[in-house]
Amino acid sequence: MxxxxxxxxxxxxxxxxxxxxxxxxxxxxxxxFVSGIGVCNLGHRPDYVKEALKDQLEKVWHVSNLYEIPEQESAANWLTKFTELSQVFFCNSGAEANEAAIKLARKHTGKEKIVTFEKSFHGRTFAAMSATGQPKVHEGYGNLLPTFEYLPFNDTEAVKEIKSDTAAVMVEVIQGEGGVIEADVEFLEAVQEKCKEIGALFVIDEVQTGIGRTGYPFAYQHFDLDPDLVTSAKGLGSGFPTGAMIGKPELAESFSAGAHGSTFGGSPLASTAVKATLETIFQxxxxxxxxxxxxxxxxxxxxxxxxxxxxxxxxxxxxxxxxxxxxxxxxxxxxxxxxxxxxxxxxxxxxxxxxxxxxxxxxxxxxxxxxxxxxxxxxxxxxxxxxxxx
The missing domain is CATH 3.90.1150.10 (Aspartate Aminotransferase, domain 1)
Structure with missing residues (x-):
């Protein structure tokens, strides 16, 4: 093997x-009833997405982000049109989307600490793994990044104690890997208010819960929430590897040219898959x-x-x-x-x-x-x- x-x-x-x-x-x-772990939201081989990809395959596959990619802009438009968010960074996975959110939060606020929650799951790259509140994911890798703090999930009182040196609070509306545990609305509202109070970014990880999975474009839309950043992947491309970080317009200056990048993120093929997927689901x-x-x-x-x-x-x-x-x-x-x-x-x-x-x-x-x-x-x-x- x-x-x-x-x-x-x-x-x-x-x-x-x-x-x-x-x-x-x-x-x-x-x-x-696995759907590639929440990836094949339109089922296997959806005709509309397949035909869009076949058409793009006859044009161009990869050009790199050195050049304009109209398909990427179209996909970004669909990702933002049903939210209060306006900026998209395309990558290749949920872990990469969360890495981008962590980097942007630290750069934008000038602070380092990221608060997440016990039983959370945010990915397996090093920062995303450090953000994950599950000891079994950490085992064997030595010291994790020291700038992460884990609080009990759904504990509103613990949220009130978050300190002002925090760059961001990252939360799942439903903890998928943690056991399909729903967040209480009071808890989510407390996180949002604390972020506003201390100048931290409110980040919602929608890698599993987004792209129509719960009946809204994103699961946070079940509630009156106003996140600064939302991360997405899994169902975003109907099985084509892709991910995205979506943010408020005022964050654009902190992710200017050279601040971050991805060789494959938002390629013509990936963007075509995203656009065709969202054109179907976001109805x-x-x-x-x-x-x-x-x-x-x-x-x-x-x-x-x-x-x-x-x-x-x-x-x-x-x-x-x-x-x-x-x-x-x-x-x-x-x-x-x-x-x-x-x-x-x-x-x-x-x-x-x-x-x-x-x-x-x-x-x-x-x-x-x-x-x-x-x-x-x-x-x-x-x-x-x-x-x-x-």
């Missing part, structure tokens, strides 16, 4: 997919349908799993749902794979559901049926083992 063993891979080799359905090399079909009817599907899925799961003792809670917004378990969730993930449903962990005890935003109601019904059946069977197996050991 010539690839570093950095991933614990499941023994599944997917060879084709369309929409919500993927097929492995044995010909077995699955409903894909009112499309987003309303995501909200309706999310409510349907959450309600069905809550009702069906209400009598399953192993389940503590069904939580989340839109089509970002977590099933919190009293036991380790990995056995359930594997059981669902056997049943034909792909899901993903969010911490050790949470089954996370991230279906394409184009998922159909019959597919949602089928997924709920498979989840309910698998959990009931698994619970019976556990109880049977427990009884046998008595």
């Amino acid at each position: 010539n690839v570093f063993p950095t991933y614990n891979r499941f023994p599944i080799h997917l060879v084709s997919g369309k929409g919500t359905v993927v097929i492995d090399e044995q010909g077995k079909e699955y409903l894909d 009112e009817d499309f987003l309303e349908e995501v909200k309706a599907k999310g409510n349907f899925l959450k309600e069905k799961l809550t009702n069906n799993l209400n009598q399953v003792d192993l389940v503590e809670q069904v939580r989340g917004r839109g089509l970002m749902i977590g099933i919190a378990m009293k036991e380790a969730a990995l056995p359930i993930i594997k059981k669902l794979q056997t049943a034909g449903l792909l899901t993903v962990l969010a911490g050790p005890n949470v089954v996370r559901l991230l279906p394409p935003l184009t998922v159909t109601y019959p597919q949602l019904e089928k997924a709920v049926e498979l989840i309910t059946q698998s959990l009931v069977e698994y619970q019976a197996q556990l109880y049977s083992k427990t009884d046998a050991q008595k």
